[in-house]
Amino acid sequence: MSEVNDKIVIVTGGANGIGAFSVEVFIENQAKHVAILDIDTISGFKLEKHLNTTYGDGKVKFYKCDVSIDDQLFGAFNKVLDSHGYIDVVVNNAAVSLENSLEGIRRLVDINVTALVMSTLKAIEIMRVDKTGKGGTIINISSIAALKQFCPSVFVYCGTKSAVLQFSNCIGKQEYFSKTGVRVITVCYGPTDTDLVPLMINIDDSINPEIRSNIDAQKLQTAESAARGLLEAYKNGASGSTWLVFDSKVTEITSNIDRAYDIMSENFTK
Numbered sequence: 001m002s003e004v005n006d007k008i009v010i011v012t013g014g015a016n017g018i019g020a021f022s023v024e025v026f027i028e029n030q031a032k033h034v035a036i037l038d039i040d041t042i043s044g045f046k047l048e049k050h051l052n053t054t055y056g057d058g059k060v061k062f063y064k065c066d067v068s069i070d071d072q073l074f075g076a077f078n079k080v081l082d083s084h085g086y087i088d089v090v091v092n093n094a095a096v097s098l099e100n101s102l103e104g105i106r107r108l109v110d111i112n113v114t115a116l117v118m119s120t121l122k123a124i125e126i127m128r129v130d131k132t133g134k135g136g137t138i139i140n141i142s143s144i145a146a147l148k149q150f151c152p153s154v155f156v157y158c159g160t161k162s163a164v165l166q167f168s169n170c171i172g173k174q175e176y177f178s179k180t181g182v183r184v185i186t187v188c189y190g191p192t193d194t195d196l197v198p199l200m201i202n203i204d205d206s207i208n209p210e211i212r213s214n215i216d217a218q219k220l221q222t223a224e225s226a227a228r229g230l231l232e233a234y235k236n237g238a239s240g241s242t243w244l245v246f247d248s249k250v251t252e253i254t255s256n257i258d259r260a261y262d263i264m265s266e267n268f269t270k
């Protein structure tokens, strides 16, 4: 079981929603420090103040950072390293869902996929035991949207969450983990009550009413219960494992994913 005690943690998109509760759950469980990387300065500074008042000065620091801009992302990692000497855990949580313009779709892919890949690679570089690191954990946030073929839906958003799942599972494989000592775990949330869900809007306006009514019919778990599920995955997950946090219940679904890939590749020769 992996402990949170004394860990230096980064949470991207940690100013609101599930990310904000994830920050609190790590602090509550004795993390040494959590860095919030987010573009939302108002919520970020407010959360920093609230958590430092509740848990003690210096426990949390907000860094204004657009994760899709490499200089800002890597700059924030370097500041955390300069201040604390190490990074133990990175939760790649930042994402957007609004795909109602071509420009918005490009930004969505940049944030949901490219930034998450860059952050993962940077974190591995810092933490890998076969270089100068001492190991660590990366948790990449995917979704039920990667596990089911929703239609109509926000198709690009669903594609980005599948990319997160496949990338994280491949780079998290035991063969690579045994070299780097850096666990990569994927957490897929089910529908959760945050600002992201109302912003699921397709570029094809003709399908938006159906998307909306399908989503409105859903029971949403709370952002806090989603974050508590993340902690369970952190504590118990092996590298390359996948966890579903749906309706406030946490289930390891690694064997389902492996079975699905076995089926999809059954006619391929090795």
Ligand SMILES: NC(=O)c1ccc[n+]([C@@H]2O[C@H](COP(=O)([O-])OP(=O)(O)OC[C@H]3O[C@@H](n4cnc5c(N)ncnc54)[C@H](O)[C@@H]3O)[C@@H](O)[C@H]2O)c1
Pocket: 012, 013, 014, 015, 016, 017, 018, 019, 037, 038, 039, 040, 065, 066, 067, 068, 092, 093, 094, 095, 096, 111, 141, 142, 143, 144, 145, 188, 189, 190, 191, 192, 193, 194, 195, 196, 197, 223
């Ligand atoms: N809410 C759900 O139903 C649900 C379900 C499955 C998966 N997820 C995933 O959970 C994660 C958290 O989502 P949420 O629902 O809490 O969303 P949210 O919109 O409440 O929070 C997202 C946070 O990311 C930040 N962010 C957006 N763009 C950024 C950027 N370029 N750089 C830095 N920060 C940025 C926002 O400012 C915000 O604080 C996402 O990866 C999302 O895809 C959410």
Ligand SMILES: CCCCC[C@H](O)/C=C/C=C\C/C=C\C/C=C\CCCC(=O)O
Pocket: 142, 143, 144, 145, 150, 151, 152, 153, 154, 157, 158, 161, 189, 190, 191, 192, 196, 197, 200, 210, 211, 212, 214, 215, 218
């Ligand atoms: C991302 C899926 C959007 C699906 C909308 C669609 O019309 C189908 C809905 C059918 C059932 C809805 C069940 C779950 C989806 C609702 C919200 C998912 C949030 C997932 C996420 O934010 O990643």
